Amino acid sequence: MNKEKLLLWALSAINFIHIVDFMILMPLSPQLMRLFDISPRKFGLLVSCYTFSAGISSFFGAFVLDRFDRKKILVWVYIGFAISTLGCALSPSYPVLLAARVVSGLFGGLTSALI
Known part of the structure; x- marks a missing residue:
């Protein structure tokens, strides 16, 4: 598989995970x-x-993300997204879950802007 296809699959997977993270709470x-x-x-x-x-x-x-290398910033934003999603999974109370969802949304929105 060439590099372009691999990159396309990786970006598609990140976008899919962001959408699933958004939808997972409703069920x-x-x-x-x-x-x-x-x-x-x-x-x-x-x-x-x-x-x-x-x-x-x-x-x-x-407005801000274009000033940085997309590959590096995507890795950091995705790490933040993964940690905040883990925070959602391990939330012991409603306020903690609410705060973790806000942070997860912040990082998820940045992944959308980057992709």
């Missing part, structure tokens, strides 16, 4: 609402905070 709503004892309104905030933070970071990131 878990009954378990999370029961586990953290939250209302549907708080769960809606949990889902939407990712979208808003991703939108804000991708908008502002588009």
Whole structure:
């Protein structure tokens, strides 16, 4: 496989993982609402905070990210994305999960802007 195809597959995989990370919370709503004892309104905030933070970071990131080497910044942003997603998985409470989702959205939005 040539370099261009490998790069295309890698970027596609990163974009796919970002989309799955955005969508993964919705099917878990009954378990999370029961586990953290939250209302549907708080769960809606949990889902939407990712979208808003991703939108804000991708908008502002588009103005700044061109100043850096895309390969290096993508690696660092993806590491931050992976760590913040792990933080979502290990969240012991609703406020921690909410904060981890915001941070994960910030890094996810930057990956979208980079790709």
